[in-house]
Amino acid sequence: MCKGLSSLPSSCLEKAKGMRVKLSHLAELHHKQRVQDGKILQDLETLLNNKIGLQAFRGFLRSEFSEENLEFWLACEDYRVSSSNLHRTKASSIYSQFINPDAPLEVNLDAETREALLSATGSPCVETFDKAQQKIYSLMAKDSFPRFLRSHHCMDAIRAF
Template sequence: MCKGLSSLPSSCLERAKGMRVKLSHLAEIHHKQKVQDGKMLQDLETLLSNKIGLQAFRGFLRSEFSEENLEFWLACEDYRVSSSDLQKIKASSIYSQFIHPDAPLEVNLDAETREALLSVTDSPCADTFDEAQQRIYSLMAKDSFPRFLRSHHCMDAIKAF
């Protein structure tokens, strides 16, 4: 017969209570971050907007040798909020770092998207990388993110809250 919780050492009970508090706090934060402007956000978007989650996801992608996807997405976010005089420099850097066929951190884009980017790198605007960024985001959401949720990187991030 089960003797119930009273047979467990008090240190185990205290740890369980602590984990319950952390998990409920994480669920509360997650819920608050999901609701924005009356619409639900994608879970990956929520993760990317959280410093601890972003670091955990970066560590996971590094372990899978696909960190370039996140780095490209972040570079595009930085590019989007840059002043127009910096955009040409940053566009060139993004192209040479992530888009060019021999780029050190080449991301997996279809030829059509790659060619479209090449044609506008001389005269970039705020939305130059939007389509490519969305393709990489979709790739991470459908491929990397589900594996991340099952990884120890995710569990470590939950414990950090």
């Protein structure tokens, strides 16, 4: 018959208590780390600046056939940080890939924004795509990102941290 914990030597009980305290501390640290890692996926800006999060979000958008939004946003980021002597070439590529009505990855922009972009094709500057990029970012933040947070892509990314 089991005599319970009282039959154990006090030194064993003290060691067990110490181990329990250490284990609970480790569990608390692990939980805090998971919460911090989860925050990487709680806002779109942070997600886009995290390699694992970005890959997971790209996979999710691909599964929903809306990867063009992310690709456009990334192309605009690349354009924004490029040297001015590359702007004309990169702008032309962005127009043909994402803006023109027959573009292979045409993004969903309102007519006013699209017209403003098309009128700036001849003389692009560093801010040329800012408004369009912000609109696509807002679209992803309000539409795609909340669905991503409920997807298996998000859960896989959290586990990868």
